[in-house]
Amino acid sequence: MPSHILIVDDDQLNMMPELNGYEVCRRMRAMPEINRIPIVMLTAHDSLEEKVKGFEAGADDYMTKPFEPKELQARVKVWLRRAVTVEREAGQIVGKTISVFSLRGGVGVSSMAVNLAAGLVELWQHPAVLIDLAMVSGHSALLLNTPLKNTWGDLVPIPKEEITIDVIDKALLSHKSGLKVLAAPRHPEDAELLEEEKIIHVLDLLQSNYHYLVLDLPHNFTPPALAGLDASHAIMLLMAPEIASVRGTSMALDVFASLGYPRDKVRLVLNWIFERRGLSPKDINKVLQDKIDLVIPFASDTFVSSINLGRPPVIDDPETPIGALLEDLAFFLSKDEHRKKKPEKPTEAWKRVVKRYKARKN
Ligand SMILES: Nc1ncnc2c1ncn2[C@@H]1O[C@H](COP(=O)(O)OP(=O)(O)OP(=O)(O)O)[C@@H](O)[C@H]1O
Ligand SMILES: [Mg+2]
Structure with a gap:
């Protein structure tokens, strides 16, 4: 049962020059062992294009900074619950x-x-x-x-x-x-x-x-x-x-x-x-x-x-x-x-x- 959720924060990811947040999402989605982990993108980019790019890369949710920690907590809760359901449905x-x-x-x-x-x-x-x-x-x-x-x-x-x-x-x-x-x-x-x-x-x-x-x-x-x-x-x-x-x-x-x-x-x-x-x-x-x-x-x-x-x-x-x-x-x-x-x-x-x-x- 998944108890993980990945929060992709672009501040951290920009420190890794060849691997940005979008690429992390894409690679995770291609790996069967982890491709059901929910991904929430956390970024300063709030243009529609950037959001679409995030979802296309495989993110499940997108939040722009600054954000209310309470909202992030609420979203993480929802995603964890949903992940459990997806996992169950994929099982035997x-x-x-x-x-x-x-x-x-x-x-x-x-x-x-x-x-x-x-x-x-x-x-x-x-x-x-x-x-x-x-x-x-x-x-x-x-x-x-x-x-x-x-x-x-x-x-x-x-x-x-x-x-x-x-x-x-x-x-x-x-x-x-x-x-x-x-x-x-x-x-x-x-x-x-x-x-x-x-x-x-x-x-x-x-x-x-x-x-x-x-x-x-x-x-x-x-x-x-x-x-x-x-x-x-x-x-x-x-x-x-x-x-x-x-x-x-x-x-x-x-x-x-x-x-x-x-x-x-x-x-x-x-x-x-x-x-x-x-x-x-x-x-x-x-x-x-x-x-x-x-x-x-x-x-x-x-x-x-x-x-x-x-x-x-x-x-x-x-x-x-x-x-x-x-x-x-x-x-x-x-x-x-x-x-x-x-x-x-x-x-x-x-x-x-x-x-x-x-x-x-x-
Ligand atoms: N269609 C119906 N027609 C007439 N009486 C009904 C009908 N459905 C349920 N009842 C009656 O309503 C009462 C409450 O039913 P029940 O105990 O199943 O509800 P509940 O929602 O589980 O209640 P509780 O809050 O106690 O858990 C019972 O006396 C039951 O016989
Ligand atoms: Mg009852």
């Missing part, structure tokens, strides 16, 4: 990682994550892992009625270097559906002791060992949330039809943009958690200047019974409208290699999705 990754996120609490993040993860297992019969990154108050294991025998807390005393996939597997809970769960620690103080580096390491190992990872994220941008968002291939950004939630969604979109996430990594999901008097999707689109991708209808009966019984509707009630919608969503978010060809042994879930798809087409 198997696991598609989908996170569910909202800056407001209580809008259905955990319900959605649990159903999505369970839906993926039902569809493909590959073990998937539901990872609770809401370290302080996470309750995904509860939604599956799985006793909290193991949690993230098990990994607290183990040094990062000693955490292998076998060690992580021992910390996973097993649901009878085949879904694995890495549950939030039982004690909130354990959450404090899980460093970002360790969380990233665990996510990396799980990604290269499981086909699907679904992340139940906290409602903030703390290190666990950022580690999860960075590792994700898709983010379900959830909101309720009320103004505070829409405002939170708008803020989250801004932060995602500043982190360099491509817009198509994000799906905007409106979850109708109350029965009436919500903002209309049309008004929400207007406020966000963007388009909601999916609306989940109010379905208190299904959700409440599912919570009380610890059985997600996608497993228990796949024929109800909400169960079917969540199953279709799991299919839609599946890996291309799974979606695009008929499985050797199609599961009941797969057959239902295909049947509904055909019915919609006719």
Whole structure:
């Protein structure tokens, strides 16, 4: 994982007569071992031509002097995060990682994550892992009625270097559906002791060992949330039809943009958690200047019974409208290699999705 960023400062580079900053960039970009290291150019030249020349030489960013150290720090942070993502994408990754996120609490993040993860297992019969990154108050294991025998807390005393996939597997809970769960620690103080580096390491190992990872994220941008968002291939950004939630969604979109996430990594999901008097999707689109991708209808009966019984509707009630919608969503978010060809042994879930798809087409 890269922890480097190169800042090319022309004051220093001019001291080397035959190798200027542009040439350093060009040579670095031609060297496969280091060509993914982000390069920020720092120079007194602020003409458009000089900037274009910098970008053409392979720089990722360009700052002119004098500059505010704080701005440089902020840019370095963004580039380091982006470099981690690029590195991951270039590696041998198997696991598609989908996170569910909202800056407001209580809008259905955990319900959605649990159903999505369970839906993926039902569809493909590959073990998937539901990872609770809401370290302080996470309750995904509860939604599956799985006793909290193991949690993230098990990994607290183990040094990062000693955490292998076998060690992580021992910390996973097993649901009878085949879904694995890495549950939030039982004690909130354990959450404090899980460093970002360790969380990233665990996510990396799980990604290269499981086909699907679904992340139940906290409602903030703390290190666990950022580690999860960075590792994700898709983010379900959830909101309720009320103004505070829409405002939170708008803020989250801004932060995602500043982190360099491509817009198509994000799906905007409106979850109708109350029965009436919500903002209309049309008004929400207007406020966000963007388009909601999916609306989940109010379905208190299904959700409440599912919570009380610890059985997600996608497993228990796949024929109800909400169960079917969540199953279709799991299919839609599946890996291309799974979606695009008929499985050797199609599961009941797969057959239902295909049947509904055909019915919609006719
Ligand atoms: N579409 C829906 N229709 C009706 N009720 C819903 C719907 N989606 C979620 N709920 C209910 O909303 C409540 C909050 O859901 P959930 O716990 O999944 O949200 P959360 O964002 O994870 O909350 P927290 O802030 O506690 O982590 C639950 O009681 C759940 O049953
Ligand atoms: Mg939750």
